[in-house]
Amino acid sequence: MPIEHIYQQFTTLDQLSRGRAELLAGRGSFTESFPLFGADLGDYEDLFDEKLALLLRLDREDPITWSGRFRPPLDNAHVLPRPYGEHLRVSIGTGGNPQSSARAGLLGLPVVYAVIGGQPERFAPLVDLYRRAGESAGQTGLHVTMGAIGFIAKKSQEAKDTFYPYWLETMKYGARARGWTIPSRADYDAYTHDAQAIFAGSPDEIADRLITVGRLLGADRYAMQMDWAGVPHHHVMSAIELLGTEVLPQVRAELG
Template sequence: MELGISTFVETIPNVVTGEVISHAQRIREVVEEIVLADQVGLDIFGVGEHHRKDYAASSPAVVLAAAASQTKRIRLTSAVTVLSSADPVRVFQDFSTLDAISNGRAEIMAGRGSFIESFPLFGYDLQDYDELFEEKLELLLKIRDSEKVIWNGKHRPAINNLGVYPRPVQDPLPVWIGSGGNSESVVRAGLLGLPLVLAIIGGSPVQFAPLVELYKKAVAHAGHDLSKLAVASHSHGFIAEDTELAADKFFPSTQQAMNVLGKERGWGQYTRASFDAARSFEGALYVGDPKTVADKIIHLRKNVGITRFMLHVPVGTMPHDDVMRAIELLGKEVAPIVRKEIARWEAEKQ
């Protein structure tokens, strides 16, 4: 069971002071968070790609590279790379370079993205949303699997037997599929034999169990080795020494961030009642003291089949010290509980 952190490097105004942290400061803070995550023994850190004012990381590979030389073991991934509006050649080159700097710890999490700002920014038509992703994923995998590439598509100039460099330390460079829970994307990942990341940020996580089974069936149908694949979750949460303290610290920025998005997308108001319901044992928020969060992660593994858990923190803008403490608690207190129980459970099943 792998445990780690994901972040969108948000710069939403502070809900208490109204202060807006600069993009530069927030990026530097995230590098510090990655270094700490490595020091406390976490397995993975993911940085999301966005192209709007209230998110600072438009180039996850650069942010991750800044931390790569200061870390030793932690794996470094995008969360996600918006592949539909990116050039797969450049994506591969960036993460292959990151792989070199980190000595084989880079991963790509490819997705279509739930934000659309990158499409007009890079000159793509949203009507081609699905087609762009399928075509560019095909090219990315060709580049990954072969030094010289012959490829022809609709949305990018053809490549005629050209090499793409540098080549990564890892062979092959890991490429994951990020999904919001769409059955089509889950099946695509399974048929391609790629590991899957589910954004479990609402409802009951147990409701995702059928999607994991669907993924496994697609893997088996295509003849891939399921034992070599993984299923991850990306879930909002926060850890403090006391559960109510964790909830009181995490709610204000979460409410603000959810209501900003809700206004854009036509959602209802995010309230304390909806927050408290989501942090119940069956809910999708992993908020509480270390034992509470560990028990929920264990429940997710046993009932959904998740083999990598990524705690998404912060949501909105929180004090950097609070985020650092949550990372420390995840690595030093939550992780040992989870790993011990999952090891015991796996041994009993054999």
């Protein structure tokens, strides 16, 4: 899809939500999309650089005149609608590539780290790289979000048991498509341990983990995806309520 069409979709959402839309720009975790959209995997870096540059220009300029390698030029073009406010919120999403952290810092864009495996603390050098790159470029307003999957229930085991079958379905899909070994329940239990990537547990456990990550990484925001692979709506709503009423007050009391 042309980047200006993506921009239009998000600015439409931004208008409808009165400024609450946020576009997360990343290079993706899979390569299947390249032949699907007629792109050469050899242009991996250049494609992202050009599309991101155009996205940011679209947000700043109306009308816009632009030319690049991978799409026809734009000549005094108006791309509508415009954002609800002065600008659309655009962040860089990354799963741990140092170049993405440096790019986000140099451009002064917020960064969102996808903690999809291992220990969240391993992102500390990347957060430091992001902030150093931004400071070297004179950027202000740098902002770090840590994003991961998880689930909250009144009791720790209830949270882990509820989330497990939906997490497993996603792992099975990936295993079929890519020849991975399907992880076991023991693997899942290890991934939900105190220092690992899946934040599933009781409100007190999740609060403790968020406080720890916040202190270690200096994160400004944490984004938890709880509606993973079809978790029933009533479970998701209950988890959101616990997040707001029992987890958030503890985190704010410790981190402000």
